[in-house]
Amino acid sequence: MxxxxxxxxxxxxxxxxxxxxxxxxxxxxxxxxxxxxxxxxxxxxxxxxxxxxxxxxxxxxxxxxxxxxxxxxxxxxxxxxxxxxxxxxxxxxxxxxxxxxxxxxxxxxxxxxxxxGFQGVVKRHGFAGVGGQTHGQHNRQRHPGSIGACSFPSRVFKGIRMAGRMGNNRxxxxxxxxxxxxxxxxxxxxxxxxxxxxxxxxxxxx
The missing domain is CATH 2.40.30.10 (Translation factors)
Incomplete structure (x- = not known):
């Protein structure tokens, strides 16, 4: 067997x-x-x-x-x-x-x-956060940062590592x-x- x-x-x-x-x-x-x-x-x-x-x-x-x-x-x-x-x-x-x-x-x-459950990018993908706590970085320690460009391509590419459901998979x-x-x-x-x-x-x- x-x-x-x-x-x-x-x-x-x-x-x-x-x-x-x-x-x-x-x-x-x-x-x-x-x-x-x-x-x-x-x-x-x-x-x-x-x-x-x-x-x-x-x-x-x-x-x-x-x-x-x-x-x-x-x-x-x-x-x-x-x-x-x-x-x-x-x-x-x-x-x-x-x-x-x-x-x-x-x-x-x-x-x-x-x-x-639903987790952010720091726990889910190991991001370091955006900047420090000085120079105007207020409440940005665990944020993902920029996810796409403006006029081109005017969209977010598939597969971008973002917050979402984590775990509970085979x-x-x-x-x-x-x-x-x-x-x-x-x-x-x-x-x-x-x-x-x-x-x-x-x-x-x-």
Whole structure:
């Protein structure tokens, strides 16, 4: 299998063999249940759909309730398709973190970044502001400055870095090393930081 669905637990640090402190993220990866096996004959492409996280049946739509009952499992909160897989997987089969990842593997993690709301150019793009506080620069410390010319081109070019909504977008962080796998608690410890808040869903891909 090429990946699993997980939940970000938080960040901590571990010590390497030479005594160096390494910042890392703890992720609860699995157990994930195979909720659908897509084939060329039935769906036009090959893929495995995995489900993760428990959900009450009364909060699940009736079509999804039937979908999960067909797989012989309880309703799941998160469904993700994986198109790269080698082994034969059966409907209702459970995959744990030890079945997919091992220490020393390099993985990519996909998540939804924290939402920052509407932000100015200093926070959003790293602008320094306009001038100092003297020489008539009143209340201009965090302003964007000029954004376009006057008579030509008489408009603002597309892509100009301005204030706007920041965060809350899909982010992929690549080539993170798996430092430790704890199969008893379905935990995987990955070097560095991954996008998203605590308890948010992430996708771990090999």
């Amino acid at each position: 090429s990946g699993l669905i997980g939940k970000k637990i938080g960040m901590t640090s571990v010590y390497s063999a030479d005594g160096q402190a390494l910042a890392c993220t703890v992720i609860e990866a699995g157990p994930c249940v195979v909720t659908q096996v897509k084939t060329d004959e039935t769906d036009g492409y090959k893929a495995i759909q995995l489900g993760f996280g428990e959900k009450k049946e009364k909060h699940t739509t009736q079509p999804l309730v039937g979908h999960f009952k067909k797989a012989g499992t309880t309703p799941k909160r998160k469904l993700v398709e994986f198109k790269e897989f080698e082994e034969e997987l059966n409907l209702g089969q459970a995959l744990s973190v030890a079945d997919v990842f091992g220490e020393g593997d390099f993985v990519d993690v996909v998540g939804t970044a924290k939402g920052r 982010v992929k962080v690549q080539n993170l090393k798996v430092l430790k796998v704890i199969p008893e608690q379905n935990l995987v410890v990955i070097s560095g930081s991954v996008p998203g808040a605590k308890n948010s869903f992430v996708i771990i891909e090999k």
